[in-house]
Amino acid sequence: MAQDEPADSKFGTFGGVFTPCTLTILGVIMFLRFGQVVGQSGVLFALLIVAASKLITTFTTLSLSAIATNTRVKGGGAYYLISRSLGVEFGGAIGVVFYLAQAISVAMYVIGFTEAFLMTYNLSADHFIAIATVVNIGTFICVYIGASWAIKVQYFILAALALSLVSFFAGAIPDINLELLQTNLQPHFESGESLFTMFALFFPAVTGIMAGANMSGDLKRPSQSIPTGTLWAVLVTGLIYMTLALVLGTVRSHDELINNNLIMKDIAVWPALITVGVFAATLSSALGSMMGAPRILQAFSKDEIFHSLRFFGAGSGATREPRRATVVTFVIAQLCILLGDLNAIAPIITMFFMITYGLLNLATFYEAVTHNPSYRPTFKYCHWSVSLAGTLGCLAVMFLMNWVWATISILMIAGLHWYIRFREIESRWGDLNSGVIFERSRQNLLRLEQEVYHPKNWRPIILALSGTAWTRPHLAIYGHWLTSGHGILSLGHIVTGNIEDYAERRAKFEETLRNFINDEELLAFPAVVISPYISDGIEALVQCHGIGGLRPNTILLGWPGDEQKSETFGATVRLVSRLGRSVIAVRFLDADVDNAWDVPHGTIDVWWRGKKNGSLMLLLAHLLHQNPEWRGNPIRMLRSVSTETGREDVINHIEEQSAMARISVEPIAIVSENAETAIQHHSRNAAIVILGFEPPEEGKEAEFFNHMETFAGNLPRVLFVNSAGGMELES
Template sequence: MSSGSKHEPITSTKFGTFGGVFTPCTLTILGVIMFLRFGQVVGQSGIFTAIMIVLAAKVITTLTTLSLSAIASNTRVKGGGAYYLISRSLGVEFGGAIGVLFFAAQAISVAMYIIGFTEALAATFPSLADNAMGISTLVNLITFVCVYIGAGWTIKVQYFILAILAAALGSFYAGAIADFNPEYLQANMRPSFLEGESTFTMFALFFPAVTGIMAGANMSGDLANPSKSIPTGTLAAVLITGLIYVSQALLLGCARPAAELIGNNMVIRDIAVWPILITAGVFAATLSSALGSMMGAPRILQAFARDEIFTSLKFFGSGSGLSNEPRRATVLTFVIAQVCIVFGDLNAIAPIITMFFMITYGLLNLATFYEAVTKNPSYRPTFKYSHWITSLLGMIGCFGVMFLINGLWATMSLLFIGAIYWFIRSKEVEARWGDLQSGVIFERARKALLKLEDEVYHPKNWRPIVMALSGSGWTRPHIPIYGHWLTSGHGILSLAHVVTGDLEELSERRDRYEKQLRGFIKREELDAFPAVACAQYVSDGIESLIQCHGLGGLRPNTVLLGWPRDHSRADSFGATVRLIARTKRSILAARFLAHRDEDDETDKATATDIADHWTVPSGTIDVWWRGMENGELMLLLAHLLHRNPEWRENHVRVLRVVQNEQAKDEIVNHMKELAASSRIHFEPEVVVSDHPVAQVIQSTSREASLVLMGFQTPEEGHEVAMYESLELLAGDLPRIILVNSAGGMTLES
């Protein structure tokens, strides 16, 4: 299945926040319910309860918008809106189900809005009532032509509709203020429910009015900066439309008695100073919603078809022109809408459309919840106002509203999406994009681990699975402690020890060392596993551990070991490094001066000594940048270390040395771009100096809490030279981790 990269559009026009997100969201939210049904909600519920209904509905859509904003700012958003975001998080099964369901909802919505327009037109001009089918068909055709020409033309039409809508609201506000009546205000504070009606039924009547928050996200492929425009534009639309609905609830209750609010669907027109503007507003609201759905549905289908989940839909993945317009998908959307116009009924199709939207919003919240709660290192959204709790509440709210509106339709809709999910899963469709499946499976037990074996690996799901050659733990406590900090909440740590000697006599010693490691892990409350191997030589034991330790997708990808104390151990260290590199594992060598004068492993550190190692040193976390080869891993490790609560005050610096001032600005800009693309906050610093690099590094990082530097695997015979060159760079810096990356991760995932 294609990831869609070869279909990247060469777009001549990209839309901004206002035109591409705010306008379509606002026009969809301020729709036909505002003009034709909101008076009834206020009349039956009373002003106070009506405002509570608006606020409750807005809370749910705001929570969903926060999830949408977080997930949209965590990935490069392409075409497909909610389908793209959900599929890239929850996987191909949920993504495929949402692709079918959300496209169908958007396509059928076109018919619903056009039927609503025709009914409003017939109410205004009764003589046209007998030609309702022909009028609906004509409006559907006009809407289709506008969208077929291109999104740019449609956006311009929406600007005109937005102006009409603003004029209609102005006319209503002027009339309502002029008709203010304190007696109506006092009387309408209390509910006046008709028989069989309640706060819940009024909430169900109103809620579809606020389900327009995806209108902007559906244009994701046509936005210049979707990760910025989607959060800003959608939240602005939610806020402004919320203020409009709250103020309308208050003014309606102050301008007319409850009986008139309940019995007159066109009460807003009667209140307005210029009624013709309200009529125009009703037409504009329904037409704009039809245009928004006619724009959004083809883009969902186009993105869905390009992923080739169903090969029969591949035909609809093609785009036309420089702007990559989904014209084939637009034709299909027109046909579906026309079929619904001919055979559909507004009251019959409205509930199922609402259910489809709510499932989409609920799964979007679920996707963001999983992204956050599984602590995937690739989940680094630039939008910071979403939390797994808000996502969970949004998901509960969406599914709760479904059953509140109509329990039967809610059940049928969930069964429908479940059937699609099962069908796609039974086909064993292979996705070639990174999703949260591996991240979720990582947190589960044996059955989930077996499933993890079948998942396609993607750099997005890289986690530090560290094997620390820590001896017994007591002898070099800085290694397991730093291994714990680098993996805590994100990966897996194993404390490894090699027992050397005659294999026939090592069984008892092996058991003793493993017990000792378990005791150390328990006492220090480490999230780690012991790993002890017996071998005649240390190198053989390390090779055995690297190849055999772990299970399935939980095999170590990184080895953490100590740096040699002196030249005499440089040869054996270089051989060990080459051995680890051949197994395609990353290498972290901890050079801590405090341990230079330690004796052999038989000496144990005291409990007080180990407690000292848990004390986080003050200063920055310095990453000395020399390129992406080792730099990606160094920066990601610095980010993971900084995420530990104890290290939050230790800010990350990325440093580089240049010899002339002219190169400084270019490198600083490059580092800022790196920070933006990686979504990792760090302080870029370029040091201009013609002094030896070693002198610059030691003077600049003298007060650092930890220094990260890259190194290359030495060739045979060059071990001592490598050791001496790195010792020269390190000098008397107290804490350094030298990094040799084997790849497997990318900062932009």
């Protein structure tokens, strides 16, 4: 509990949730437009509209209840819940839209009050803007003083609303006419109206389910009050609307229902109570929206998604009243009042609320299906299928009502989502993104493990033994080029020493490596192990790094700089080969550490000596060439032959291999008695040369090193490749 928000200043379930929800639902639409909905749609379709609306709001309430009981709910209502689940992008987008929906709702309820006021006292429509403005100012003043006072006023409004309904039903009983009901069962749509336009007109009436959630920061126990209070409000108001539809269709003709916006007053036994009820309902709904909207803007601004809105995140007084946000809400409502058309405003609000409801359902759906251990709601009556149905229902109804406004609304959300992502705004709270990715990865890994492996699906999963990668970045960068867009790269660093001495520093080594990856913008993962000996560390990394089908199939390491290191290198290569991994040994003379990303001019030369290593060599050349930086470096496939007579056959063979591999190469056959001389002469201007090798036998490491050095000679950049198989060029 924050020090500046005393417990005794907060509200319980009845006052903080049930009352504002009920008053907002039983508001202006019920008194001034529900007769029109029944008259045009007919009783059966009116019941369908109420049932469909309540079904969507019930699904949403169940989702709201689940997600509200899974986290410590603070101010901001639906915005807070969505942003903490779906992330900053969706949270920021919905924060803007949901706030506007609530702010515009203030205007809708004020307009409704003004219409009723003018009709009650037979005043000229010329006074409409003036009266609505006065009411808007009065609502603003009540809320600006503080929510506590406004909540107390709502108790009296609830009592007045109950009395007005009693008056209506008492007056309707003597007029019940079953023959009239028979006539009113069927629709009587006027020109341009339909079931969906009536749905759009009615739906704002049931959006009041968020009135309690919007007050989440002012509730004593939001995780208990929001589910209980909202569900009871949905149930009670649903029964009232169903009963109203039947009664209205039983006591008045469809013409009267359509043309008389105060039909309930004419039916009531005490008409004055209906007038009181209309005034009370519209004013209470305006108060509820005027209280809820600023709290959404305040919570949204506190998160600093848009720095320009930080000014509105401040609170006033001991209870942190959002007075700055209240002023902005008043201005927006006043601008909408100038439009003065309730029927024009209602569909816009409907779209904004439908998007909010849809995303709230989507957030709960993702929380459930990702099986995140942190998702432990105490409310147990919401299955993921209910949340998914709520999401799809909201989307479908949006397009059925008005596909143009639905498209505009979705594009608006998408645009805000893109803008926030483009600005790379980071949230300071945990959200579902990592959970969704984890669950998707988990399922895909299990599926990959069960799939029968085929050489066609071979991809480079490279473990680069880069050590302190920042001192020889060419290893990491070439690993990036060989896997970018096609495979996975891990940078391995072995810290020699006793694990008891270095265990606490391991995280620091890994963080340093991760920083190098981020600074160089590599697509790679860090891998750090502590081992007394380099050889043991390599063995541990090669055997244990990765998971399932994503274990490294290729080890990238540096070529030894001198003969003295050849024994260790030879032992490492033999070990890697026995473990079934391919090897790429990088031999660069005088590598430029400061310009490691520079692509050298020249060709990519593959010296073919058969398919044992040749298939992997050619594929690596292709993968390198696929990088935009290397597109200007053509691939050459070369082979040395001892006589001119065999030259044509070699060219044909290379062309066949290239065609089967579907890799474009320039075939070259060189007649030479000395392969070493041919390689150094014909590839002296190559950007990089790829040569095959076989691991040395034990005790012959130095001989192997010197032999391979004669092939490489003074070539500046050479990749020595030993293939463990597992891939085919023809696949």
